[in-house]
Amino acid sequence: MAIDFPAVAIARQILDRFDDYRERFREITNLGRERFEKAQWQEIQEASAARIQLYKICVTEARDALLRQYGEDILLNIECWPQIKNSYIGQIDLRLDDELSETWFNSVFNSLFSHDLISDSCMFVHSTRAALSAHDAPMQIRTYRPEGDLATTLHQISEDYRFVVDYEDQSRDLQRLEKRLRANLPDWVCKDPELCIELYSSRLYRNKGAYILGRIYTQDEQWPLVIPMLNREGLGICMDTVITDEAEVSIIFSFTRSYFMVRVAYPAEFISFLRRILPRKHVSELYTSIGFYKQGKTEFYRALVKHLETTEDKFMMAPGVRGMVMTVFTLPGFNTVFKLIKDRFSPSKMVDRATVIDRYRLVKYVDRVGRLADTQEFADLRFPVAKFEPECLAELLEVAPATVEVQGDEVLIRHCWTERRMTPLNIYLETANEQQIIDALDDYGLAIKQLAAANIFPGDMLLKNFGVTRHGRVVFYDYDEITYLTEINFRRIPEPRYPEDEMSAEPWYSVAPNDVFPEEFPRFLFTDHQLRKQFKELHADLFTAEFWQGLQAAIREGKVIDVFPYKRKGIE
Known part of the structure; x- marks a missing residue:
């Protein structure tokens, strides 16, 4: 029997609430230029966190408004939702952000129902939109044809992307950009009469930088093109460098970075x-990188889902030392790890489940400075039992029975986080050559320092809690002890009162919960004396309380x- 209810009106209200979210998202994003010009660095960080929180706030507002207007009898009747979805499809057909509006519909639906009721008849498990194509011609671009005169073209670009704040030294920067561009590209490229530069019309903003983004190409080849711009407070705008290496541009868009602010009329096009x-x-990753996480x-x-349906891959335990708080499994052909909170922690861990959840969520809102792996939090994931290696499933059921449950031929994962898979640093060092070891240790120290500069103290800084990316960067990924740097009390170890103090098993000085003694780091971080020696030569300042107190x-x-x-x- 057909159900008589206002499906069209409900769908319209869901879409209206989506428009409200999009407008509020744009309001935060579109102030990126003004904040950059005014050097409002703290406001930029606050805006970034506010934009992430906005989605959940708006979904909650949409759900509550629907419940007030239509009541639980209609909205919590699952039989109503196929008609609501069908009406919604018709209303988003001509939109330029239709893929985002489908996800919004799913979020509203999930805020009302248990994940057990997810189905393609009621929500968009699979998209009804056309697949994205990298060959679609973008509208918001500027095209430049140097025709052998690269200097003039770079000058035109600098004029087209001017700010209210004047350049510090436009001529100097343009000379440097041209020199680096010629050094980075084959000789013949800059002379090619068919050479073309294609730039996105809006700049991208993140932290203290603005970025001109595009590509440089000929009929046969192409290179990415990124020009970072800095506001040197009181001096002016500086075009800092030019980047044409795909790996370096990929790092700028890394999963370890905060999200860009960029004005986009048509997200899928960008x-x-x-x-x-x-x-x-x-x-x-690309959607996430511009704030549509x-x-x-x-x-x-x-x-x-597609990978599981089209491959023979099975879930297995992730390589590395087993965690004391989290258990981690992975899918060999899918570059991701799945992290679950164990039911019981190692006695040495002074945290509870709620604290661990808070700390993993904290990472979403802080400046990750390229050193913290982004996470996605999921609830009630279901996978076929046949997609698990028996040893993996047995271990998950043993260490996290409150989170993992077998229901018939399915495995229910009640709560987990996903992260990009990396090689644990301790494993990487076991097979690295001498130069790779030095490079990794140096980057490990830089990672700790850059996190500290962003007011992040990793807590447990053991090698096993850091990973090495495909670009060779060292990244922290274990967050159960992460905290703000300013909440830690860094101390020097007091001089012993008597010779016997140094022989005592207990410290001769008081230690409060947030006290940290950097002098103790070497023996805790490195059991290998050679690694300890090499690291100390690179980053001895990390072992002093004064370094941390200065930051x-x-x-x-x-x-x-x-x-x-x-x-x-x-x-320079």
């Missing part, structure tokens, strides 16, 4: 443009310390 420049990046989560889940003082004074997502060799 993602298609990014895919031209970064063809190895998955579409889920819920769309990134949707695209990730659809890719995961704390700068942060408390309101300074936002520079951490660049690209190499700055040769930049």
Whole structure:
């Protein structure tokens, strides 16, 4: 029997609430230029966190408004939702952000129902939209044809992307950009009469940088093109460098970075443009990189489902030392790990489940400075039992029975986080050559320092809690002890009162819960004496309380310390 209810009106209200979210999202995003010009660095960080929180706030508002107007009898009747979905499909057909509006519909639906009721008849498990194509011609671009005169073209670009704040030294920057561009590209490219430069019309903003983004191409080849711009407070705008290496641009768009602020009229079009420049990046990462992290989560889940349906891969335990708080499994052909909270923690861990959840969620809102792996949080994931290696499923059921349950031929994962899979640093060092070891240890120290500059103290800094990416960057990924740097009390170990003090098993000085003694780091971090020696030669300052106290003082004074997502060799 047909159900008589206002399906069209409910769908319309869901879409109206989506428009409200999009407008509020744009209001935060579109102030990126003004904040950059005014050097409002703290406001930029606050805006970034506010934009992430906005989605959940707006979904909750949409759900509550629907319940007030239509009541539980209609909205919690699952039989109504196929008609609501069908009406919604018709209403979003001509939109330019239709893929985002589908995800929004799913979020509203999930806020009302248990995940047990997810189905394609009631929500968009699979998209009804056309697949993205990297070959679609973007509308919001500027095209330049040097015709052998690269200097004039670069000058025109600098004029087209001017700010209210004047350049510090436009001529100097243009000379440097041209020199680096010629050094980075084959000789014949800059002379090719068919050479074309294609730039997105809006700049991208993140932290203390603005970025001009595009590509440089001929009939046969292409290179990404990124020009980072800095506001040197009181001096003017600086075009810092030019980047044409795909790996370096990929790092700028890394899963370890905060999300960009960029004005986009048509999100899918911009993602298609990014895919031209970064063809190895998955579409889920690209959506996430510009602040549409819920769309990134949707695209990730659809890719995961497709991978399971089209491959023989099975879940297995992730390699590395077993965690004391989290258990981690992975899918060999899918570059992701799945992290679950254990039912019982190691006695040495002084945290509870709620604290661990809070700390993992904290990472979403802080400046990750390229050193914290982004996470996606999922509830009630279901996978076929046949997709698990028996040893993996047995271990998950043993250490996390409150989270993992077998229901017939399915495995229910009640709660987990996903992260990009990396090689644990301790495993990487076991097979690395001498130069790779030095490079990794150096980057490990830099990772700790850059996190500290962003007011993040990792807590447990053991090698096993850091990973090495495909670009060789060292990234922290174990968050159960993460905290703000300014909440830690860094101390020097007091001088012993008597000779016997040094022989005692107990410290001769008081230790409060947040006290940290950097002098103790070497023996805790390195059991291998050679690694300890090499690291100390590279980063001995990390073992002094004064180093950490100096950073704390700068942060408390309101300074936002520079951490660049690209190499700055040769930049004055």
